[in-house]
Amino acid sequence: MSERWLQVLGAGPWQLPVIRCAQSLGLRVLAVDRDPGRPGFELADRHALCDLMDAEGQTRLAREHRVQGVLQPTSDIGVAAAAAAAEDLGLSGPGRRAASLACDKGALFEAAHAVGLAERRSQRLQAGTGLPTWSGPCVVKPVDNQGGRGVSQVLRPQDLRAALQRAAANSRSGRLLVDEWLMGDEYILDGLVQRGQVHALGLARKRRDPDNPTVAVGIDYLVGAEREALLARMLPPLQALIEHANWGSSLLHAELIDAPQGLQLIDLAARGGGAMIMSHALPALLAADIGELAVRLALGEPLQVPHTPRQAVCIEFLRCPPGRIEAFEGLEALREQPGIVAAHQAATPGQMVGIALDKDARPGWLICTGTDLATARDRAERARRSLRVRLQGVGQSLALV
Numbered sequence: 001m002s003e004r005w006l007q008v009l010g011a012g013p014w015q016l017p018v019i020r021c022a023q024s025l026g027l028r029v030l031a032v033d034r035d036p037g038r039p040g041f042e043l044a045d046r047h048a049l050c051d052l053m054d055a056e057g058q059t060r061l062a063r064e065h066r067v068q069g070v071l072q073p074t075s076d077i078g079v080a081a082a083a084a085a086a087e088d089l090g091l092s093g094p095g096r097r098a099a100s101l102a103c104d105k106g107a108l109f110e111a112a113h114a115v116g117l118a119e120r121r122s123q124r125l126q127a128g129t130g131l132p133t134w135s136g137p138c139v140v141k142p143v144d145n146q147g148g149r150g151v152s153q154v155l156r157p158q159d160l161r162a163a164l165q166r167a168a169a170n171s172r173s174g175r176l177l178v179d180e181w182l183m184g185d186e187y188i189l190d191g192l193v194q195r196g197q198v199h200a201l202g203l204a205r206k207r208r209d210p211d212n213p214t215v216a217v218g219i220d221y222l223v224g225a226e227r228e229a230l231l232a233r234m235l236p237p238l239q240a241l242i243e244h245a246n247w248g249s250s251l252l253h254a255e256l257i258d259a260p261q262g263l264q265l266i267d268l269a270a271r272g273g274g275a276m277i278m279s280h281a282l283p284a285l286l287a288a289d290i291g292e293l294a295v296r297l298a299l300g301e302p303l304q305v306p307h308t309p310r311q312a313v314c315i316e317f318l319r320c321p322p323g324r325i326e327a328f329e330g331l332e333a334l335r336e337q338p339g340i341v342a343a344h345q346a347a348t349p350g351q352m353v354g355i356a357l358d359k360d361a362r363p364g365w366l367i368c369t370g371t372d373l374a375t376a377r378d379r380a381e382r383a384r385r386s387l388r389v390r391l392q393g394v395g396q397s398l399a400l401v
Contacts, residue, residue, distance in 0.1 A: 003028050005067040006295060007085070009052050009078035011040025017279045018073045019043050021291035030065050032058065052078035059085040067091075069298035072271060073251065073291075074278055076103055076146040079270050083250075092300035094193070094250035094270045101245050102270040105177050106143040115240040117256075117265040121180040127168035131160060137181035139214065140164055142171030147274070148358035151214045153181060179266075184259040186266070188219060189234060190273045190282060191252045192297055192305070198239050198252065199305045201290070202282050202313075203227050206255075209319075211355045215362065218380075219275075219315040220373055221285050227309070234263060241265070249297055251278075274359070275315060280342045280367050285313045312373040313341070316380035318364040319401035322354030323391035325363060330387045334366070339379050342367040350392065363389075 006022045008015055011033040019029050019040055031044035034051045041047040046065065050057040052072070058081040062070055069091055072082040079099050086093030094102070101108045112118035123132045124143070132138070140163040141151040150170025152163035167176045186206040191199050207218035222230065238254060253269040272278030272294060282290045288306040296303055318328070325347045334343040347353055347363035356362045366383050370376030388397035 004299075005030055005045075005065055005069075006298060007032060007058070007062050007065065007067040007070045007082075008040070008044070009033075009058065009070070009072040009082050010075055011035075011038035011044065011047065013039060014074045014274070014279075015040050016043060018071065018291050018294060021289065022295045025292065025295060027295070030061065030067060032061060053081055055081040055084040058082065059088050062086075062089055062091075069295070069300070071294060071298040073294050074272050074274055076269055076271060079103055083270070086298075092249045092298055095246060095248045098242075098245045098247040098250070099270055102268055104143050105141060105267065106175060108265070108268055109177065109179075111244055112241060112265040112268075115237055115244055117237050117241060117263060119261045120182060120259070120264055123178050125164070125176045125178060127164070127171065127174035127176060131164075132178040139179045139181055140167045141177050141179065142167045143175045143177050144173050145170050146269070147360045148215050149360065151358065153212070153214050155181075182257045182259040182264055184257045184264075186216075186255065186257045187230065187234075188273065188277075189231075189238070189252075189254040189256065190277060191254075192250065192293065192303075193242055193247050193252050194249050194297060194303055194305070196242060196247060196249075198235060198242055199307070200231050200235060201306065202277070202285050202309075203231060203234075204315075209317075209356060212357065215356050215359050217317050217319065218377075219277075219281075220377065221281065221309065221313040223309045223312055223373065230258075237263060238265075241268070249300065251294055251297070253277075275317075275362075275365055276342050276344065276367060277315070281313050281315055284341045284367065284369050285309050285311065312370045312376040314368055314370075314373065314376045314380050316366045316368065316377075316384055317356075317362045318366070318384065318387070318389075319356070320353040320363055320389050321391065321398050321401060323352070323394060324350050325353045326390040326392055328364060328387055328389050329397050331364075334383050334386070337383070339369050339376075340366060340383060341369060343383070353389075353391075 011031040072078040083099035206216040250270040368380040
């Protein structure tokens with residue numbers, strides 16, 4: 001039997017589990033990144049240097065290495081190039097149109113509005129061209145970035161210009177979106193699309209950070225009747241959007257708010273969730289290897305999609321006093337405790353911590369399980385209280401916020 005190759009876009013730490021998974025399934029892996037020092041290059045069977053946003057370059061590599069699948073598992077960067085390469089070679093993927101919607105929040109808003117998932121005030125602006133034509137509490141964001149970078153909540157008119165400038169500084173194109181601020185519970189739906197059909201894997205309610213409500217301080221995965229009732233409301237309009245976008249096959253990460261005007265789509269990505277959602281949280285929730293699902297999906301193979309949670313899971317993001325971090329104390333001990341799936345420090349030594357301005361600024365997190373959500377939350381809270389943080393220039397370790 002001839003060798004089968006999977007092209008993985010990105011060779012950083014978050015791509016390592018997928019590379020290992022593909023190899024465990026008997027595949028050879030071509031890892032592609034523009035940085036020659038990425039750890040995935042040593043693990044993969046072959047590697048190549050190419051910008052993850054270079055669609056022509058990624059397509060050329062896919063042809064040269066005769067790959068059977070192209071996968072960008074956890075980052076929006078590279079989604080469009082991976083989709084283009086897969087489409088040009090006739091391989092499984094979301095398709096160019098779907099990928100373009102997933103990477104452009106302005107275009108996504110229009111598509112969501114067409115299926116009733118964006119019934120709110122919103123306006124696209126080019127940086128430096130003026131202010132929105134309407135006023136009121138809003139969120140300002142770049143249309144072409146991820147992880148909450150450049151996103152600001154604006155409650156006072158005098159803060160709007162600074163928010164627009166911050167969004168513009170985080171946009172490659174200078175295109176911005178001003179969205180009405182919505183009240184209501186916020187949810188994350190992680191799943192996949194297989195040949196145009198949406199499948200839900202995990203549904204979680206977000207707990208907003210009191211210091212910056214555009215990011216979450218906690219993510220609670222729902223189980224039982226509440227999960228099923230919400231999915232019954234969310235899946236039909238999401239399916240309509242997928243059909244509207246002519247979406248093929250990919251992982252799916254959606255963020256929605258259950259607002260007074262109805263369900264509102266905030267974001268939609270053709271990839272798995274970050275913060276170890278794909279590698280740790282969903283596998284713990286479903287007792288399934290999500291990396292294997294992603295690999296088989298990229299190869300166009302039939303899937304056995306798990307739909308029933310086996311236990312409760314929560315993610316607790318760590319919050320620190322302001323300063324430059326050295327390290328958390330106590331993470332290693334937590335990793336040995338039952339029910340703690342992950343205890344992770346994301347911040348590098350010397351990085352400023354305090355109020356998280358975006359999702360990537362959160363310094364670490366815990367992923368905990370339990371027989372029910374209350375048990376998982378209690379375990380996470382007890383674990384959080386056991387931790388201390390060392391800050392540069394501070395003589396003693398400090399309690400977390």
